[in-house]
Amino acid sequence: MDVLQTKRDRPWLMRTYSGHSSAKASNTLYRTNLxxxxxxxxxxxxxxxxxxxxxxxxxxxxxxxKVGVPISHIEDMDQLFDQIPLDQMNTAMTINATAPWLLSLYIGLAQRRGIDPKKLSGTTQNDIIKEYLSRGTYIYPPGPSMRLIADTINYTIKHVPKWNPTNICSYHLQEAGATPVQELAYALCAAMAVLDRVQASGEIRPDEFSQVVERISFFVNAGIRFVEECCKLRAFGEMWDELTLTRYKVEDPKLRRFRYGVQVNSLGLTEPQPENNVQRIVLEMLAVALSKGARARAIQLPAWNEAMGLPRPWDQQWALRMQQVLAFETDLLEYEDIFDGSPVIAAKVRQLVEGARKEIANVEAQGGIIAAIESGYVKRELVASHMKRLRAIESGELKIIGVNCFQESAESPLTLGSDGGIMKTDPAAEREQIERLQAHRKNRNDADVQAALQGLGDAARSGENIMPSSIRCALAGVSTGEWGDSLRAVFGEFRPPTGIDIAIDSRAVLGKKDQVTELRARVASTGEALGRPLKLLVGKPGLDGHSNGAEQVAVKARDVGFEVVYDGIRLTPQQIAQAAEEEGVHMVGLSILSGSHMELVESVLDELRVRDLASVPVIAGGIIPQEDATKLAALGVSAVYTPKDFSFNTIMADMVDVIRAANGLGRLGPLP
Amino acid sequence: MPPTGWDALDRCPDPRMTQVPLPDPEQLAVRILRRERAAVASGLNLLDNKLAAARQRSARLLAALSGERALNDGHLIGVTGPPGAGKSSLVAALIREWRLAGRTVGVLAVDPSSRPELGGGALLGDRIRIKNASYDEGLFIRSLANRNQLGGVASEVWPMSWLLLACFDIVLIETVGVGQTEIDIAEIGDTVCYVAQPASGDTIQYLKSGIIEIPDVFAVNKSDLGAPAHKTASEIGRSAPRQDRRDGWDYPVCLVSATMNSGIKALHGHFARHRSFLADAGLLDKLRTRHQSAWVVRVLKEEFGTFGIELVGGYAEIGRRLKETPGNQFEECQRMRQQIISRFKSSD
Incomplete structure (x- = not known):
């Protein structure tokens, strides 16, 4: 073979999702990665x-x-991109509810550095729909939120033409449990909702609308069933091509191309035998790389230790090298699409397309995706799919190596280091960021700030595009909180449907039937011994909005007989303690995935003590390293559950025993 | 021999029974009347507790809380309606307005339990829908499961409302209307409000079912929908005032929108007007006494059946005894319980 003479395709953009502690620390990391x-x-x-x-x-x-870099004002943005030429960089920002603001800071910074915004390229995620369904970082209700998205699109089309203003995400739908058909259907519905909104705004001339369609990109997930996932991406391409032609009359096929970036699946990464995640990630990458016609434009891979905590620079490097090996060592980029003409692939694609069409029709019949979210329909469907997946894992029908089969393992040298194989964020970061912000507030011109905020509020009320006044705010030194609060005052805040109101289906209760029967008996008899049915509070302190885990625990606890008060996300420790008191619960369950478990759990325990509720046991679940779990136990937490605790029945049996022990009753031990 | 049957009711059935101490009811009552939140929570826990020792103390607690205030003050409001009518959002809007006016509010939010053969658990999601974002000393929410009790409202709701009435200006009970529930809520609230959803089959069904005789105030939610809301309001308006209802009350139908926060003040006005109407006509204490009696009969019947009721002399005798002990009927009820239990034992 003659490697040198073969024409190769250009590889995709290679990124790593990263940022932590401070703008300065993240800037160092970015320059190292580049x-x-x-x-x-x-x-x-x-x-x-x-x-x-x-x-x-x-x-x-x-x-x-904790989960990323704090950006409070334009000086932070300046530090984040120190020595990085904005006009030559392609920057993707995972930012949604505050996307117009972060984009304004970026544009403002470019202007300050004398760079024409027309030269900026990159992506703001800016997809609020999946925030309501899964990721939870929404702020405003759907109406104003969709308007903000339309504003950024209308602005960038004219002033930052190389920017992808919105990245419709199916990624988080899969993390929330979506099947490939659901992922296709809901993502395409979300894209239609955005395009319809822009069309309705009347700011774009009909003959220019195809440019808007062309700027819509997607952010997709790829799971371990990589053949089906590859077909899903081919289905996406077909359906988008058809939809943009028939619904939006885009004549030029180049403008109808399905452009997407990808982060492969995190849901399937395991905490036990974490080294197995390496092959999972590689296989998942194949799903989005193999088929040239449906290949990703940009790929970011998680690190092997993501289920354990934050990855270190070396872990991120390993993930980047996986991409480089595939792109530069293998012969993949020398071929046209290797699946074209395969009847097996074509049949699978057809099946996915047909399923997705049906579900799209179903959502359209309910008045579109926004209505279907507000009614709780979509969330219910996703929770139901996720519960089905968990049931299959628990029954062993769905095999996960090292988790529900082949559990025996030699000790892993990867996790033996003194850092436990993960990175710790700088504990001083929060204090330093606050000091920096407070110093910034003293240094800026208050009159400019007030005038800029006045302009922002006026634009929000009048319906004028939010971007110009936001850029003025950025340049005046307005803070992220001030921008958010100004719009909260005009738009109000969103209260989500939770999806936890799915009815019990007796045939489909999670877990082995005899164990469930035994659990129900234990819950009932413990309740009788205590004089009233066992009552549990489930809530998420802090700002982390990934509510899937908390919702599943709530639904499962209900299924085995608990009375469950589900208190939702974004709660202060004070609110949780107050709810525990008012509701008279036997136990408080906290779910935290942002890494801020130490601070938050300690505050909740303090607040409970203030209310004389120290005797109410507290349990915590989330991505919590072993070392922290030990510390939490020392603080008084009764149990800590992490991704390695995949059996919900085992968790429930343990919860009953925690309540029994806290009330002077004997433990009943593991389930038979 | 371990205790069995009725004998077991007054003793711990399990020698390894919990040692968690129960509060002293009289002291607790003093703290509740001082509006201490921790005491309110602990009192509600006690009222929910079915252990024999707790039942005795519950009766003492309620006796200590009863009296003038419970008979004459406060306002017990029941809010019911079909699922999806937007009750929780409306309740949230009502509370916001009451709090702005400086009135304190206690809420009992009742959700259905799953069937006993499916574990009997419950997901109580009203709290998340009702509460305001910030901490508020003047608002107290307790979520309850109906525990599959006859009629759809748990029998714990009445004594709990009584407790909340001792320390909050407004006590609001929210239930999902599923037919029977409306009858139950009518035996708890001074004022019952039905929340209707425009253009929905539920409301039409409701109008036909005869349960329309129960509510005192009708709120047609989602008035921002326009024509369908007006249509539903006029349908209810035509059916609501019936000759067998109270003279002097107009059974208002109010258009509201929880999301647009419109019509809330008017609805408050109807609630206040209805309470004045009851008080002026001398109906308020009669109504509450009647509700109290209905509850006593219900819990005795639930626990002991018709046979038990006969053992204390039947419905008429129960009614007579309760009438003689106004304001102290919880203790009288506990006495009747004891009486029935001892008769059961002697008939063994």
Missing amino acids: AKGQTGLSVAFDLPTQTGYDADSPLARGEVG
């Missing part, structure tokens, strides 16, 4: 930035710099 051959940036923001709060807001406590 030096290693990464070709684009993917910025992870912390939760206060994603939900429009300042670092010194009470709700931000413990969250600053």
Whole structure:
């Protein structure tokens, strides 16, 4: 063979989703990653930035710099892109409710550096629909939120033409349990909702509308069933092509191309035998790379240890090298589409397309995706799919190596290091960010800030495009919390349907039937011994909105006989303790995935003590490293559940025993 | 021999029974009347507790809380309606307005339990839908499962409302209307409000079913929908005032929108007007006494059946005894329980 003479396709953009602690620390990480051959940036923001709060807001406590970088004002943005030429970089920002704001900071920074915004390229995720369904970093109700998305699209089409203003996400739908058919259907419905909204705004001339369609890109998930996933992406391409032609009359086939970036599946990554995640990630990458006609434009891979905690620079490097090996060592990029003409692939694609069409019709009949979200329909469907998946794992029907089969393992040298194989964020980051923000507030011109915020509020009320006034805010030194609060005052805040109101189906209760019967008897007899049915509070403190785990625990606990008060997301420790008191619960269950478990759980315990409720046991679930679990136990937490505890029945049996022990009753032990 | 049958009711059936101490009811009552939140919570837990020792103390607690205030003050409001009518959002809007006016509110939010053969558990999601974002000393929400009890409202709701009435200006009970529930809620609330959903079959069904005789106030939600809301309101308006209802009350039909926050003040006005109407006509204490008696009969019947009722002399005798002990009927009920249990034992 002659490698040198073969024409190769250009590889996709290679990124790693990253950011932590501070703008400065993240900038160092970005420059290191770029030096290693990464070709684009993917910025992870912390939760206060994603939900429009300042670092010194009470709700931000413990969250600053945890799941991403804190960006409170334009000086932070400047530091984040220090020595990175904005006009040559392709920057993806995972930002949604506050997307117009972060984009304004980016544009403002470019203007300050004398760079023409027309040269900026990159993506703001800016898809609010999946935030309502899964990711939970929404702020405003659907109406105003969709308007903000339309505003960014209308603005960038004219002033930042190389920017992808919105990235319709099916990624998080799969994380919330969506089947491939559901992923196709709901993502395409979401795209239609966005395009319809832009069309209705009247800001774009009909002959220019195909440019808007062309700028719509997608952010997709790829799971371990990689043949089906590959077919899903081919189905996406076919359906998008058809939809943009028939519904939006886009004549030029090039403008109808389904453009997508991908982060492969995190849901299937396991905490036991975490090294197995490496082959999972590689296989999942194949799903989005093998088929040239349905190949991703940009790929970011998770690290092997994501189910354990935050990845270290070396873990991220390993993920990047996987992409580089596939792109540069293998012969993949030398071929046209290797699946064209395969009857097996074609049949599978057909089946997915037909299923998705049916579900799209179903959603359209309910008045579109927004109505179907507000009614709770979509959330219910997703929770039901997810429960089905968990049931299959628990019954062993769905095999997960190292989790529900082949569990025996030699000790892994990867996790033996003193850091436990994960990265710790800088504990001083929150304090330093607050100090930096407070110093910034003193240094800026208050009159400019007030005038800019006045302009922002006026634009929000009048319906004028939000971007110009937001850019003025950025340049005046307005903070993320001030921007978020100004719009909260005009738009109000969203209260979500939870999806937990799915009815019990006696045939489909999660777990083995005899175990469920035994659990129900234990829950009932313990309730009788205590004088009233067992009552459980489930809630999520802090800003992390990934509510899937909390919802499943709530539904499962209900199924085995608990009376469950589901209190939702974004709660302060004070609100949780107050709910525990008012509701008279026997146990408080907290779910935290943002890494801020130490601070938040400790605050909840303090608040309970203040209310004389120290005797109410507290359990915690989430991505909690062993070392922290031990510390939490020392603080008084009764049990900690992590992704390795996949059997819900075992968790429930343990919860009953925790309540029994807290009330002077004997433990009943593991299920038979 | 372990205790069996009725004998077991007054003793711990399990020698390894919990040692969690029960509060002293009289002291608790003093703290509840001082509006201490922790005491309110602990009192509600006690009223929910079915252990024999707890039942005794519950009766003492309620006796200590009863009296003038319970008979004459406060306002017990029942809100019911079909699923999807937007009750929780409406309740949230009502509460916001009451709190702005400086009135304190206690809420009992009742959700259905799953069937006993499916574990009997419940997901109580009203709290998340009702509560305001910020901490509020003047609002207290307790969620309850109906526990598959006859009629759809748990029998714990009445004593719990009584407790909340001792320390909150407004006590609001929210239930999902599923036919029978409306009859139950009518035996709890001073004022019953039915929340209708425009253009829905539920409301039409409801109008036909005869349960329309129960509510005192009708709220047609989602008035922002326009014509369908007006249509539903006029349909209800035509059917609501019937000759067998109270003279002097107009059974208002009110158009509201929880999301647009419109019509809320008017609905408040109807509630206040209905309460004045009851008080002025001398009906309020009669109504509450009647509700109290209905509850006593219901719990005795639930626990002991018709046979048990006969053992204390039948319905008429129960009614007579309760009438003689106004304001102290919880203790009288506990006495009747004891009486029935001892008769059962002696008939063994």
